[in-house]
Amino acid sequence: MPTKDYTEFLHNIKQEYITNSYVVNDTFVFELELPVKEHTCPQCHHTTKRIKDYRIRTVKFGMIQCGTLIGKYRQRRYCCTHCGHAFSEQNPFVRKYMQISITNLALLFNKLNESITYTSIAHTCNVSITTVLRYCSMIHIPKPNILPPVIGIDEFKGNAEGQQYQVNLTNPDTHEILDILPKRDTHALLRYFASFKRSVRLAVKYIVMDMSLQFKRIMQALFPHAHIVCDRYHVCRLVDWAVERVRKREQNKIFSYSRMLKQNKRILMKRPESLTDTESIKLCELFRVSPDLKRAYTLKLVFRDIFKTYGKEQITRHLKHWLQLVKTSGLNEFNNFLHSFSAWMPQITNAFLLPYSNGYTEGSNNKIKVLKRISYGLRHFGRFRVRILLLSKKMAPTT
Numbered sequence: 001m002p003t004k005d006y007t008e009f010l011h012n013i014k015q016e017y018i019t020n021s022y023v024v025n026d027t028f029v030f031e032l033e034l035p036v037k038e039h040t041c042p043q044c045h046h047t048t049k050r051i052k053d054y055r056i057r058t059v060k061f062g063m064i065q066c067g068t069l070i071g072k073y074r075q076r077r078y079c080c081t082h083c084g085h086a087f088s089e090q091n092p093f094v095r096k097y098m099q100i101s102i103t104n105l106a107l108l109f110n111k112l113n114e115s116i117t118y119t120s121i122a123h124t125c126n127v128s129i130t131t132v133l134r135y136c137s138m139i140h141i142p143k144p145n146i147l148p149p150v151i152g153i154d155e156f157k158g159n160a161e162g163q164q165y166q167v168n169l170t171n172p173d174t175h176e177i178l179d180i181l182p183k184r185d186t187h188a189l190l191r192y193f194a195s196f197k198r199s200v201r202l203a204v205k206y207i208v209m210d211m212s213l214q215f216k217r218i219m220q221a222l223f224p225h226a227h228i229v230c231d232r233y234h235v236c237r238l239v240d241w242a243v244e245r246v247r248k249r250e251q252n253k254i255f256s257y258s259r260m261l262k263q264n265k266r267i268l269m270k271r272p273e274s275l276t277d278t279e280s281i282k283l284c285e286l287f288r289v290s291p292d293l294k295r296a297y298t299l300k301l302v303f304r305d306i307f308k309t310y311g312k313e314q315i316t317r318h319l320k321h322w323l324q325l326v327k328t329s330g331l332n333e334f335n336n337f338l339h340s341f342s343a344w345m346p347q348i349t350n351a352f353l354l355p356y357s358n359g360y361t362e363g364s365n366n367k368i369k370v371l372k373r374i375s376y377g378l379r380h381f382g383r384f385r386v387r388i389l390l391l392s393k394k395m396a397p398t399t
């Protein structure tokens, strides 16, 4: 044959099985029957060719081009000549008690790995949404047994099963989601992490997280050998927010320039080296209007210089120096750093000393948000978790 038989390739249907084919309203129908073949009785293992009867089964092969493919399979039943047991013939397209073909089922499971809605999967496979949900519920992905040397932990708003926040546990090295936890509360987290063997927990070297006191306490209790690393982007964002708070205060205070202070918000967030000439002029103008804003901006720049600092002692010294500047600046918006940065000094030092961050974790949170937005069925936590983990395995560069 000059061309490959794609019906066989795609659906396991050989040409000789098709006894008739026709089209009804966008549905392609194949009438299927297998040739008579010697079968082994499942009860007594004698062979038989005696036919008992036939049964018509409707098999859904899914979407093809603009229509669906349906098989009207005339399934033969054989009768054992030795023990009288009746049994169905073996066939390559559909399993016992199922309506969906083997190839279509494989497609359905494959589609669950993609960031698409249940509705569109149901459409592609020509089954109901309930069927897709049922198959998705069948997938079981166990909790990992081991943990990598570096783990990232972060929360996200998932609204699954009455819990507002879920926890995302990742491997920042391999860019993989390790697990999704249903709840953020301390008890649930303690129970989850305590379920890992002590030897597994002791092998964890670094844990990357936001400045969350709750996470810090839990991790310090259960991972005594791990160094906690603050996410450096999170730390920088906190400083950015403080600048923004000063800008807002000034915007409300200085009426005559409030519009200007509002409109040039973005300039303050930009890196000074990437400012255009016009933007630099506007920045000077802002500083002329509000000396407090200038002070806040300078604090931010000094803080950012930490990226140019190397070595543990230098970084700690830089942070302490910066806190000193905060104290003398008199800007109330920065006061929170005096307490929090002092309490988190070793972890923040790690953030700039070590190459680990939660960049991947936060990126995966965004992918989760996309999946949440497109699927209405994500309120069911089990399925939600399975789909996120499938999606992450697919995204991992190792596969």
Ligand SMILES: [Zn+2]
Residues within 6 Å of the ligand: 041, 042, 043, 044, 045, 046, 080, 081, 082, 083, 084, 085
């Ligand atoms: Zn038998």
